[in-house]
Amino acid sequence: MRLLVLATAAITVLLLLLRQGSAARPEGLINWEPIKDLNDLLVWEVAEYAVKKHNESARTKLVLEKVAKGETAGFLGTTYKLTTEVKDGADLKSYEAIVWNSKLFKILLLFKPIEGNM
Secondary structure (H helix, E strand, C coil): CHHHHHHHHHHHHHHHHHHHHHHHCHHHCCCCEECCCCCCHHHHHHHHHHHHHHHHHHCCCCEEEEEEEEEEEECCCEEEEEEEEEEECCEEEEEEEEEEECCCCEEEEEEEECCCCC
């Protein structure tokens, strides 16, 4: 129970930082570090989780094709900010995904299309 309360508080703070950063960009509020190996198994697991959760909530059938860019930030776990390329039928589209990943669970915080690529 204590861990759940702590995780909820951490996610709330992270969401607030990301929302504030939407106007001033989160880079000034969160120390993002580039991911060196975008083919790392954990990076792909996080990206696939993001697409799966989006598909469940939006009732779509996107398929992950590539992780084009990625950054992480440590905050009571690891937060991943990924630029993904997905297939939507025959179309290739780009989405930004932000996933909070701890040892116990993952939470999709954001999955939005990247403007100009839709």
